[in-house]
Amino acid sequence: MSDSNPFPEDDELPDEAPDLTGIDPFEEDPSDYGDINEFVEADWSESKTARQRVKDVIVRATKPRSAAEVADLADVSPPTARDELNALAEEGTVRAESTDGGRVYQRDPDWYRIKRIRELSEKPQRALETTLRQLEEEIEEYKDTHGVDDPEELILSDESLDDEAWEDISHWRTASVDREYLRIALQYASLAESEEVIFDDDSGEDKELNSA
Incomplete structure (x- = not known):
């Protein structure tokens, strides 16, 4: 990899690039179903605990759901749904909001x-860089084909x-989002590596002070 080219050369590329779809924390895509009821019927398991069923639903x-709505879909009592949802809110995976109609819940997209990003950052750097280059090339092809800089401009x-x-x-939007995830994941991995070096250096200084 040269200083002028941030991407690896062809002979440096790994055999397989990382599969970004495998990073999705959900086994099923809710957009494949008309509503949450269809999803529940498609992906339900009797072996799951009440908490797992509540989490699956929310x-x-x-859209935001009340504890009663979640209880009905998760096949648990409203108090159980409320307790589990509040626990998930404290955990940070769910957002809770008080409205005029009562307390509602929805998953926290930031979490x-x-x-x-963390899961991507744990993959080999060269593989991430390879996929990033492929995405950049794909996006450039869309730009050349349609003569605009982004998919929204094409729509308008x-x-x-x-x-x-x-x-x-559709593919352009997906590629653009995946590109940003990869960029951030590479930055995250670099930051984590830098912090490890700093902490290792600090640890060495501590040992010297203790030995003195």
Whole structure:
């Protein structure tokens, strides 16, 4: 890898790039289902505990839910749902908000974003850099093909968009989001490595002081 080129050369690339879809903390995609009821029917397991069922429901809900709504979907009592939701809120995976209609809950998207970044940062750096380069190339192809800098600009253009263009928009958006995750993951890994060096140095100084 040269100083002028931040990406690895072809002979430096690993055999396989990391699969970003594998970083998703959910086994099922809620967008595949018309509503949360369809998801529950598709992914339910009798072996799951009450807490697991409550968490399954709330992290896939597309809008804030009351404890009673979650209880009905998770097949638990309202007090149990409320207790579990409050525990998840304290844990940080769920947001709780008081409204005129009562307390409602929804998953905290920031918690899951951070989780995905941390999981990506643990993958080999070269693999992340390879995937990042591929995404950059894919995004440049979309720009060249449609003559705009981002998918939103294409949507707002005066062009009549066909099915192929809309498919490009969908993939373009996904590639753009994945690119940002990879960039942040690489920065996160670099920061973690730098902190380890600092703490190791501090530890060495402490040993010298103790030996003196």
